[in-house]
Amino acid sequence: MDNEELSQSFSPLICLTLTVFLLQFTCMSAEGPLQVIGSPQPIVATPGDDVILPCHVEPPVNVAGLTVEWSRPDLRPDPNDLQKRVGFVHLYRDSREVLDMKISSYVLRTALFLDDLRRGNISLKITNVTLADEGRYRCFIPKLKSLKKSSIIRLDIDQSSNKTSTETPLYPKILQTPGPTEEMHSEAGDMSSRSRLAPLFAFLLIVAFVVGGFLVRVCVWKKKKEAYDIT
Secondary structure, eight states: HHHHHHHHHHHHHHHHHHHHHHHHHHHHEEEEEEOOESSSOOEEEEOOEEEEEEEESSSOOOOOOEEEEEETTOOOOOTTTOOOOOBBBBEEEEEOOOOOTOGGGGGGTTEEEEGGGGGOOOEEEEEEGGGOOOEEEEEEEETTTSSSOEEEEEEEEEEOOOOOOOOSSSSSOOOOOOOOOOOOOOOOOOHHHHHHHHHHHHHHHHHHHHHHHHHHHHHHHHHHHHHHHHH
């Protein structure tokens, strides 16, 4: 068997390996460990705007029964507070908002999307923003069964902009520019060699579909189990 026939013989095996690898990678990406994800880009607003600071749990799970904390990590404690308590922009606990630990300037100005908590959405809405609201915000779920329980979102206040409102997606996605693709060039092989390899390729393709179906079922089962454990 010459080099060309040898290469053709290994082609189905390579296709099978890549197929199984891609299925496993997709499964791990879609049904992987829980993590809190915020907007990777700063949210820009003008004074007087109502803004949404996007933050959610991925994969989506019900967090309505968990504590959700929104804070400003760079904000110094109130000097008038002798106990030096941590002030929250918004604190959700025991299925309700906790007001006695809230920073006074955010009273009646913040809200969560309560109906969306069951889908893992913990985005925060802030009304009538001012220049004092500019800075970093931290969304945090202390009891989430995850190594990544928090995320940082930046809010910038632009006084020079003429826009009157700010619209922000609840679930921002990182837009990536696809890189250049390499063109695959191959020489035409002998027709008889291809015909001999066709049955083998068909068999391996069937095996790939069977393995892929099994992996998808395992992923779905894991997702349901994780959602059940959290709720």
